Each structure stands twice: as C-alpha cells, then as structure tokens.
Amino acid sequence: MLNTSTLDREAIGELPNPLGLQGIEFIEYSTSRPQALGQVLERLGFVPVARHRSREVLLYRQGDVNIIVNAHQGGLSGQAAPTEAPAIAAVALRVRDAAAAYRRVLELGAWAVPTQVEVMELNIPAIHGAGSSRLYFVDRWREFSIYDVDFIPIPGVNPQPPAEGGLHLFGVVQYIGLDRTDDWTAFYGELLGFAELPREQSFGVLTSGSILASPCGTFYWQLIEPEPDAADFEHDELLQRVGFGVDDVTASVASLRARGVEFVESTHGVRTTERGALTRPQMGSLVFELVHDPR
Template sequence: MSALSAFAPQTLGSALEPGLGREPTQALRGEARNPIGLDGLEFIEYATPRPQALGQVLEMMGFCLVARHRSREVLLYRQGDLNVVVNAHGAEARAGDAPALSAMALRVRDARAAWHFVLARGAWEVPPRAEVMELHLPAIHGPGGSRIHFVDRYRDFSIYDVDFVPVPGADPHPPATAGLHFFGVVQYIGPGRSHDWTEYYGELFGAEPLPDERRFGIMPKGKLLRVPALETGGQFVLQLIEPEPDLGLLDNGERLQRIGLGVPDVMAAVQALRARGVEFIETGVVQPGQRGALTKTYLGSVVFELVHSARPEGPGR
C-alpha cells in the first residue's frame, strides 16, 4: 500500500481555515532511521497578503529582514539558524486575510534523490514553479495544500544565493534571541487520522512516534513524531493534533498550523521577547514556565510556542 493510499482527497487539498479547540506539545530526541538523508528544517514559509504586518510580528520575535527575492514579492527573515520566508506573491498569498503556513523545506543530503524516493512511495508531485534563471526546489504536496520542499544547498552555498538579494546594511546572519531554534511543526489533522499521518511520515521520512506518556511543553496533547537527522542539531518533531469533539469544537481542516521554537531557558526567552513587545497567554494552565510558553495570536493566525530544548550544536550549524 502506498503512503497516500489511506488519505482522502481533502487531506492534501483542503482550504486553510482558522483552527478551533486544538493545542500542541512537542519533543526532540535521539537517532532514528533516515531513508532520505534528512538533516533538519531549512525554512518555514508563510503566505500572506500583508507582508509588512507579518514582518512586524517576526521582528518582535527577533527575526531580521535579510534579503528580498529578485523577481517576486517574497522576503527572507532570519535569526540564528532560523529562516522564515514571507510570500506575498500570487494567488496563494491572496487566499485569505490571515497569514497561513504554506510550506516547509527539509534539508537533505541529495534533494533530487530524496524527491524521487518519496514519489516512488506515493507522494504527490508539486509542478515546478521556478521561472527563468530561478532555482527549482523539488516539492511534494503537504497537508491543506501546503508544500514540502527538499533542499541540499544549505552550507557554504545556499539556495538564497541564487534567488535573493541581500538587504543593504543588514547583518546576513543575525544572532538568535535567547537561543531560539526550530523545534518542530504543529499540524492539524482530521478526526481519527493520527494513524494515517504517522504511517505517511514514517514511510516517507522515517519519522518515529514517541511514547504517548512522553510529554513536553505546557499543553500535552497530540501525537509526537520524531524526525531523524544526519547531525545531532538537525532533529525536529511533527505534532499531529486531532479536533476535540468533546468540547463541541469540531474543525476537520488539515493543515500546517504553527512552528515550535526550542529554547534552552524558557523564562529567559519569555523575558527577552516581552522586552521586544511579544505578549504571552497567561490563562488557566497555559502559563509561561520552564517547560514552555505560548504567545498570543497575531494577525488572526500567527502564534509561536516555546518549548524547553537544550539542542546540541552539530557541525556546520
């Protein structure tokens, strides 16, 4: 059975919708089977019709605008090893008023080989979008119409050297605020779909489920999948969150919902980000603490989760 044979058509083509009643936690640990030579996340992409407004939120979170695309309304924000692409180009950016996570890029040893590997196991190809003299990043369909790219240029020569122009006077490698780094990606899924998505990510990427009793952060819900990496610092997790019909909040939309950011000291990070104007949720059990913290929602959809993670630094990271 192919990796996608258990998926209804809406899984990969559903519209991006506001989420209701689902909250995440995440984890990071150990070595795992790695069939495509994964080495972490290269970038996360937001599609938005309001790039300046989203840019202001990212700057509050410590990101700096470092480059602009040569021919499209696409911006690159960075801090430390975190790259966030803000895409205001084309129909995808005009799909709604609120920003939406539209893509993630995976670092791999060989992008073409990784792409062919997952296509052979049932993943759906995204047609090339590159124009003349632009770099083509192979991609497959992800949840809710998103894309999953494969990138093998992320060291001395990167993908940004081809398609982006540096912002004059900007530090191309601004330091990370309070040690922020990619920790994982939260994905909303349909009711009873945890097994399907676990099989999908396991077959394509070698992702392995963590025990249900292993919990991190401040909101222990969902299924945690550990995604392998070639180097210690590249591992991350995928968090699968089903809707909660018992709360009367049934949201069947499937999509990438938000990113999780690891920090070695959560409260120090909260203090540093508050000084930059970031507000955190402080209601009920959702209180900033050494296990984690959750920001308020900005622009109707943009929210960040902090999770305690003393990530080891691998070579070249």
C-alpha cells in the same frame, strides 16, 4: 510540545534516515499583509536579510532559523493567492540529495507539486502536505544555499543575525482530522523516516496529540486531532504553528515581553512555565510556541 530532558537525541539520530534528512531549511508563511507579519517576526528577534529577485517575498533570519514571508500573487509554486491571515504554506527539509529524495517519496505514493520557475530561479522539488501546504526538498544548505540564487541581500544588514536566547527550530504542530493520526503517522514515517514517541513523553505546555521525531533527531512533528465531542470544531487539516526551542523559557519570555510580545496566561490551563510558553494569537490565528530545549 516537548520536554527534551527525557529524550536521548543521539538515540533518535540513529533511526533509519533514507532521505539523509538534516533538519528544516525554512518555514514559509503566505499572507497578503507581509509588513504586519514582518513586524511580528521582528519583535521575536528575526531580521529581514534578503528579498526575492522577482517576487514579493522576504527572507527573515535569526541564528539558523529561516522564515520566508510570501505575499506574491500565485506564490513560489503556483499556489492560491495569499490571504490576510498568515498561513504556513510550506516547510523545506534539508536532505542529502533533493532529486533522489523527491524520486523516492513519489515512488512511495507522495503527490508531486507542479512548479512554475522563472528565469534565474531554482527548481525546488516539492510534494503536497497537510491542507494546501507543501514539503520542499533542499540539498543546497552548506557552502552554497538556495538564497544565493533566488534572493538579493538587503544592503547594510547582517546576513547572519545571532539567535537570541539560543532560539532554534524545535518542531511543527499540525492539526489533523478526527481519527487521522494513524494515516499521518504512516505518511511521515514511511516517506520521511519519522518515528512516533511514547505517549508518556510530553513537551512544553501543550501536550495533546502524538509526537513524531525526525530521523536526524533535530526537530519534531506534533499531530493533534480535534476532540471527539467538539461538534462545532472545524476539522480542516493544516500546519498550525511553529515551535522554537530556547535555552531558558522564563528568560526568553521576559525578553520578548519587553519587545512587545504577549503570551497566553491561564487560558484553558495554558500559562507560561519553565517548560514552555505560547504567544497570544495575532493577525487571526498566528501563534508561536517556546519550548525549553538547551543545545
């Protein structure tokens, strides 16, 4: 993904920010094998800190990064039953006013996601994203959070486990259809205020596609089309992976390898460098990316 040494984050933060976007509150994965996914996350340094009150859903945390593992049949908002292979089902965006943000994007043409809220649960507004994923809007993320209502803390667990190696959310990689870059750039730009970076700016070890910067300057969205001559390529559109920023890629890779995490080396030109690293696929196509991004 990104090489932030070439990027002035403060300049990006000065972009128009109509929704008051302030980063990502959580990434949600759906899977029918939550324990297996949990083991993968724990090797990466995440800790299960809370359980949903009424659904088969766990909250994992490391530093400021929240990952929700959803194994509930029907999901948090009535989506299809989870499959064995983990999939990114949702990204929750921190905004100034969730209701106002939701109204604005609907007025601009976004598709609403019907919600199915149980007793004692928050109604979190959402719109359709890539494939079957959704984008949530969350404004309870400072003194109070959505987890105060919907989740029960796991006894004896530190609810704020520290980030290892400065790990933080860096961005999301989305696979899109052929010749769909302009469509998705307009989607994220017009609805959420993202801006496309110059093509010469590249991030990490995987530099394909177009990169969009969030108006708050805290994370990025990478759009990758299939190769035009890849006749057998599946052109499904989906959120493919999450990128984590770390202070020192080499040190983080060494630490994670000691915990059993394997990384791609010399596959199609991809290998660990000071710029970034890619974990080997697990549970199907589950991968994570590390990007050099000292904060």
